[in-house]
Amino acid sequence: MKKICFVIPDGTGIRNYLYSELVEHLQHKNCEIILLHSVSIEAIEEINKVHKTKFKSYKLPVYKESYYQKYLREVICYARLIYNTKITANNTILNNWNPNKSNLKKKVFYKLVQILGKYISKKYKRILKFENKYSKAVENDCTLQKSFLKSINPEVVFSTHQRAIQVVPLIAAAKQLNISTIGAVFSWDNLPKARLSVRTEKYIVWSEYMKKELNLYYPEIENSCINITGTPQFEFYGKEEFVMNKEVFFSKYNLDASKKIICFSGDDTLTSPFDPNYLEDIAKAIRNEKLKIQILLRRAPVDVSGRFKSVILKHPNIIKEAVPLWNFDKKDTDNWQIIYPTYNDLELLVSTAFYCDAVINVGSTMAHDFTMFNKPAIYINYNAVNSKTWNIETIYKFQHFKSMVNLNPVVWLNTRNEIKMVLNTAFNNPKVDNEVWLNKIAEHRKEASLNIANTLISCT
Numbered sequence: 001m002k003k004i005c006f007v008i009p010d011g012t013g014i015r016n017y018l019y020s021e022l023v024e025h026l027q028h029k030n031c032e033i034i035l036l037h038s039v040s041i042e043a044i045e046e047i048n049k050v051h052k053t054k055f056k057s058y059k060l061p062v063y064k065e066s067y068y069q070k071y072l073r074e075v076i077c078y079a080r081l082i083y084n085t086k087i088t089a090n091n092t093i094l095n096n097w098n099p100n101k102s103n104l105k106k107k108v109f110y111k112l113v114q115i116l117g118k119y120i121s122k123k124y125k126r127i128l129k130f131e132n133k134y135s136k137a138v139e140n141d142c143t144l145q146k147s148f149l150k151s152i153n154p155e156v157v158f159s160t161h162q163r164a165i166q167v168v169p170l171i172a173a174a175k176q177l178n179i180s181t182i183g184a185v186f187s188w189d190n191l192p193k194a195r196l197s198v199r200t201e202k203y204i205v206w207s208e209y210m211k212k213e214l215n216l217y218y219p220e221i222e223n224s225c226i227n228i229t230g231t232p233q234f235e236f237y238g239k240e241e242f243v244m245n246k247e248v249f250f251s252k253y254n255l256d257a258s259k260k261i262i263c264f265s266g267d268d269t270l271t272s273p274f275d276p277n278y279l280e281d282i283a284k285a286i287r288n289e290k291l292k293i294q295i296l297l298r299r300a301p302v303d304v305s306g307r308f309k310s311v312i313l314k315h316p317n318i319i320k321e322a323v324p325l326w327n328f329d330k331k332d333t334d335n336w337q338i339i340y341p342t343y344n345d346l347e348l349l350v351s352t353a354f355y356c357d358a359v360i361n362v363g364s365t366m367a368h369d370f371t372m373f374n375k376p377a378i379y380i381n382y383n384a385v386n387s388k389t390w391n392i393e394t395i396y397k398f399q400h401f402k403s404m405v406n407l408n409p410v411v412w413l414n415t416r417n418e419i420k421m422v423l424n425t426a427f428n429n430p431k432v433d434n435e436v437w438l439n440k441i442a443e444h445r446k447e448a449s450l451n452i453a454n455t456l457i458s459c460t
Contacts, residue, residue: 001032004456005154008037009060009164011326011340013186017160017452018047019343020232025453027051034152036060038166042327043340050343058152061144063166069141071113072134073165073197074099078117079127080194084217084399086121088192092397096193128220135199138172145173156459159183163195171198180459185210188365188441189400191217202459204229204452207443209403229451230444237372238446242350249351253320259292260427262378263356264319265366266299269307272362272395276307277384282360283315285419293423295319296356298349298366301326302339322352358426360413363395367410368441371434376426379410409437 004026008014018035026033035044035057044057065073078097085093099110120126149157149170157174159167162183174181183200185191191213202225205211211226236242250257264282266275279297286293295315299308301324312319325345349369353359359370360378367377383392395401404410411430413422444451 001030002156002457003032003034003152003154004156004158005034005036005152007060007157007159007164007167007170008035008039009159009161009167011039011043013160013184014039014043014047015341015346016186016231016233017158017184019050019341019346020235021449022232022452023051025450026456029453029457031457032056034058034154036157036170038164039340040327046327046340046342056152058148060166060170061148063145063169065165066137066141069134069137071109072130072137074110074113075117075120076127076130076134077194078113079121079130080217082118082121083124083127084192084194087216088399088402090192090397090399090402092394093192093399095394095398096195124219131199135172138169139176142169142173142176145170146176149173149177149179154179156180156182156456157200158456159198159200161186161198162190163193163197165197167198171200175201182456182459185214188403189398192399201225202227202455204455206231207441209440227451227455228443229455230448231442232449232452234368234372234442234445235449236346236350237353237369239350242347243354244347244351246355249355253296253322255296255320255355256294259294260423261294261296261356262423262426263296263298263352263359263366263370265359265361265364266297266303266308267362267364268300268303269305273390274384274387275362276311278362278380279308279319280311280314281384281416282419283311283318285416285423286318287315289420291420291423293318296352297321298324298352300324301341301345304328322348324348358411358423360426362392363398363401367434368438371438372445374435376430376432376434377410378413378422378426381412381414382416384416403440404437407433407437407440409433 023033033055035055037057038060048054081094081097085091101107101110120130157179162185171181181200182202183198185203185205204227205214208228211228214221214226255261264279283295295318297308297319312321325342325348326339327342328339353370353373353375358376358378359366362380370377381392409432411422411426
């Protein structure tokens with residue numbers, strides 16, 4: 001029996017890797033799954049409940065990053081962001097540099113980071129040299145992790161997220177013990193951000209497109225170490241059991257079966273701070289034009305700011321809300337480690353895409369989710385508010401949107417005056433290349449879990 005250790009540093013990877021069929025595929029192949037995590041006991045209990053078993057689970061060994069280690073890590077990140085900006089000719093990549101400079105000590109620290117980072121960014125060999133320094137610094141500080149891995153003795157360590165700092169010494173310890181390591185690139189927009197902190201021996205990626213990105217940003221990683229498996233998150237859309245009964249769904253969310261439904265999917269507050277303004281614009285247009293359309297709001301699961309409340313209260317007959325079924329500790333809503341999706345949220349998410357006629361948002365991945373049912377996405381492309389710190393033009397210049405080049409995958413909403421026209425276009429079979437775009441971003445959507453299982457089993 002092969003022991004595979006799933007490393008779960010936060011709740012975001014639970015849906016993709018612990019709720020999917022990946023677990024069953026591994027169990028059928030006589031593998032023992034061990035959960036190594038930083039999430040709540042409630043999250044582990046939810047995973048156990050889904051699979052009707054009780055997995056061995058352990059808390060990730062405590063890791064307190066030294067000042068020196070953090071300095072090297074941040075220097076490398078800043079250098080890579082500058083390097084990535086140069087090789088892509090895309091200055092928006094530097095938007096990912098948002099260090100916390102809340103006091104003088106941090107301001108001085110990050111000033112020194114930027115000075116050295118700028119210097120080493122000029123030659124890629126310098127970046128690799130400093131990454132070697134960082135690796136050695138971590139390797140000298142992973143005694144606890146090494147002792148822990150010896151006690152559970154896994155044959156494979158699978159990291160479900162590529163940027164979790166607390167996982168770095170665990171992977172270093174695994175390598176010293178000759179335990180195979182493999183890491184997942186979590187999302188389609190992650191690689192340009194220079195946060196591939198967890199450096200495993202092998203990687204799983206969504207597509208050939210993502211593999212080429214990994215080649216571009218990390219040319220030192222050999223092709224044989226990159227496995228195109230797909231991502232399990234799209235498999236749920238092909239399963240009838242995740243589609244709620246229509247009457248139940250419409251009754252639960254107070255929807256009118258005689259009207260079209262547009263899903264407004266919110267982003268997090270940093271990515272799209274003016275989502276409430278966009279929601280207000282759409283609701284006003286529907287009301288003023290007397291359109292037979294209703295809005296189903298699904299905010300970003302991590303957005304618990306309450307910022308949509310006043311807009312919903314203004315338009316109760318137009319805006320209905322399907323609150324994401326995620327659990328979190330109300331005392332610590334900014335900590336993603338203790339925020340996780342419940343299994344029931346899969347049914348809500350799939351049913352939302354199934355029953356809504358289109359989705360509208362600011363550049364959200366939900367466009368891909370709706371493509372699974374051949375539903376169009378509308379991307380908002382105007383400034384609802386004049387702001388010195390945020391501009392819609394910047395959003396669609398982000399590197400991951402380069403995947404749209406030579407395609408027309410979404411319907412564009414370029415001004416608030418076009419809302420009626422654009423909604424009508426979206427509801428009347430628009431000619432969009434949404435499936436072509438999704439095929440480019442995420443391959444193997446029906447067999448990703450099986451592919452990952454086979455990759456983990458062969459990872460020795």
